[in-house]
Amino acid sequence: MTLSSNSRFLTCVLVLMSFSTFALSEVPSAIAKQQNHRMVVLSDIEADPDDAQTLVRLLLYVNQIDIEGLVATTSVHQKLMVAPESMHKIIDAYGLVRDNLEQHEKGFPSAKHLHDLVKKGLPIYGMQGVGEDKDSPGSDWLIKAIEKRDPRPLWVTVWGGANTLAQALFRLQQTKSADELAALVSKLRVYTISDQDDSGAWIRKQFPTLFYIVSPGGYGAATWTGINTYVDGIDNTTISNPWLADNIQQGHGPLGMQYPDVAYGMEGDTPTWLNLILNGLSDPEHPQWGGWGGRYELYVPKLADMDPKGFTGGVPVEPETRAIWTNATDTYMPALSSEYGRSLKLSDKSYTGYRTTLWRWRDELQNDFAARMDWTTKPYAEANHPPVPVLNHEQTLTVQSEQYFNLDARNSFDPDGDSLQFWWFNYPEAGSLPDEYIKVTSAENMNRVAVKAPKVTKPQQLHFILKVTDRGTPAITRYQRVIVNVNP
Incomplete structure (x- = not known):
């Protein structure tokens, strides 16, 4: 059914109350550097x-x-x-x-x-x-x-x-x-x-x-x-x-x-x-x-x-x-929506170029623009607001060559009570192995995923990006970047 403005506002209050203890202790650590x-x-x-x-x-x-x-x-x-x-x-x-x-x-x-x-x-x-x-x-x-x-x-x-x-x-x-x-x-x-x-x-x-x-x-x-x-x-x-x-x-x-x-x-x-x-x-x-x-x-x-x-x-x-x-040049493989089975999966089609470094984010930045333009005329309860991605670990991790490790954002939430969509991916060009895409070994759209570090003979750095997108309208995306240092 469709929620009225009053009932949606109540839902937002209940969601925020349910996260009150967590929000006081964890959210600042996730965004304090901003x-x-x-x-x-x-x-x-x-x-x-x-x-x-x-x-x-x-x-x-x-x-x-x-x-x-x-x-x-x-x-x-x-x-x-x-x-x-x-x-x-x-x-x-x-x-x-x-x-x-x-x-x-x-x-x-x-x-x-x-x-x-x-x-x-x-x-x-x-x-x-x-x-x-x-x-x-x-x-x-x-x-x-x-x-x-x-x-x-x-x-x-x-x-x-x-x-x-x-x-x-x-x-x-x-x-x-x-x-x-x-x-x-x-x-x-x-x-x-x-x-x-x-x-x-x-x-x-x-x-x-x-x-x-x-x-x-x-x-x-x-x-x-x-x-x-x-x-x-x-x-x-x-x-x-x-x-x-x-x-x-x-x-x-x-x-x-x-x-x-x-x-x-x-x-x-x-x-x-x-x-x-x-x-x-x-x-x-x-x-x-x-x-x-x-x-x-x-x-x-x-x-x-x-x-x-x-x-x-x-x-x-x-x-x-x-x-x-x-x-600079990126090679970008989009995440594709699926009607059945895994809701998001990595495309097998890639795009490479210097413009790609910008347009790869274009839908997300445009939807953010549209959501904020809604803020100019709509009351809080009728508009969409950004989700809050929260890592359950530090933003910089150190692991050993070929070691398995987890990336975890289970405590992420949305202030409007919207459902969340997760997507984890390696950004190779931002790290020290620009030509090696390190795949997530589990489904990339889970809130907690597993990764196997590559085999290295000298210290290397990997960048993983978490995208958290709500299902409000327009959908809004926020991110966390995890830097993983891999030692031999």
Whole structure:
């Protein structure tokens, strides 16, 4: 039968009560390491509708990411204009739903706080906007964020051109000692959506120690395109225009109304911050471990691999002079649903590529987006909320070569009382045996599974991912990562 809102609420209360003793003692240990990340956004909003799309999504996660600046910038696609007013318009819509969001998770800042973070860079393209007398409210604000006394790194996510960041670094270079500058640069984490002006290459050359994630060169060779690329052989429904209309745009209140139609590609800028979401999957300090925003490795890419003749909007493609965090390759085998017998099983079909590192999570991140958009209009009892995966052991295990061991998440639960679906899998590329997939020896969809460690002649590291998905609507997935050190 269908539960009424009141009876569902009662069910939720009973479920939470049944876990009360456990929750007090065990849940904090499972999520205690999760801490909001600091972030400043540089956006060429209005160059393409995708920046507005990305900002709408971001505002649903501003209780999990500490936004410290929203800077309107130029890019190769918008050289002479910045549009902070478009940010304010979307934040106004957020202000109308903020109190409803707060019913579902705490910590959503006021619209006024977010309005105060909106700044603008110079309406000048690229390196023409870098140098003496090129400071702007945006670059000044960014310097304040960099200099802020906070032990956490500062993520600068660049959705358009990077020249506001270049100017901030230029000014710091002019005003700080070498040691002071090195300390400030060490706090920065930069993720840019390709190079949308000529300042990105300058930054990487001038500041060779700067933590920098980018797929330089033609957009056709970029990991970020995995968020919206059509993949043959899989269900692409969650990136379709009808899905966006039904789940985001229509009937989802004033914030959903601010999500524009796709023009060139859905949300090309969103991957810059997806790995900062507190979903249990990624560790942003380790881009090679992978997550919703893709997986990246540290090396000097070859010019020929950067699609140098592909579309860049006219930004020159230069050889890289130092190692950057850039495209990595995953081989992904999906889990397939079965009508009878084992409810989930590993597909015998695999997909390999750098875009795969991102699109492999796409349905899960899209459903999460849809669920949070529901939060803008629905009361708690009528919406879905994330399950809580809980390990019955430490997140790091040490075993011997060829030893059997167990991975156990039997105490996982759902705050809405929904049934849970489990899936355990090895993520070989995140460990030290990237070419060896270590299978779970029992059914992968049980809450407690068995694994046999591989035979090794030197210490190796394995990564296993637990996916816990509830059966609410839209279904929401949360994760735990278990790192297994295997000794000879």
